[in-house]
Amino acid sequence: DVKVTQSSRYLVKRTGEKVFLECVQDMDHENMFWYRQDPGLGLRLIYFSYDVKMKEKGDIPEGYSVSREKKERFSLILESASTNQTSMYLCASSLGKPLHFGNGTRLTVT
């Protein structure tokens, strides 16, 4: 079974802090994704990566950046956290067909 691990289940940060959300997958998947999930809006794609050091913007990249230095790890960075970034963040990986998800990080920015 594919395992996608997100480092934190819950996170509380202050406005203006730099925040790192980490995601690790154990199946050598090339594609990795970061989504945010908000009620009534579903899952919206922030960034994705199809290879080490490669990244592509999704639909809502503003305020976020990503890093993929190793194939198994994909980090989401909030350069200066704001209250409108309070949300559930989901990481996923894929070899091209179904997505395999981590169990999410609920981030609260106060």
Next chain:
Amino acid sequence: AQTVTQSQPEMSVQEAETVTLSCTYDTSESDYYLFWYKQPPSRQMILVIRQEAYKQQNATENRFSVNFQKAAKSFSLKISDSQLGDAAMYFCAYRSYGGSGTYKYIFGTGTRLKVLA
């Protein structure tokens, strides 16, 4: 750009009954994949079923089946013999070709399913 629409924010079904969740999508691609994911209160997204657009036959996984209407761009999920454990948020998703050999997955806004005992 591709879009996925789930027009039912919430549905209820009596235990042991059948319920159908709707999903429509918009695309100009001819070859693609469609998925239904389930998200229970634990938050873990679980793949329920998938459909390849070039296959005419509707996918089935135990009590879960789809009605895939390619011309109408419709992809509904039918849950038969509903169980209390089926209560969850259900998301419809479309796999889109993102260019340069990459893929993007586009999700609908979700349907919350309640199962009544």
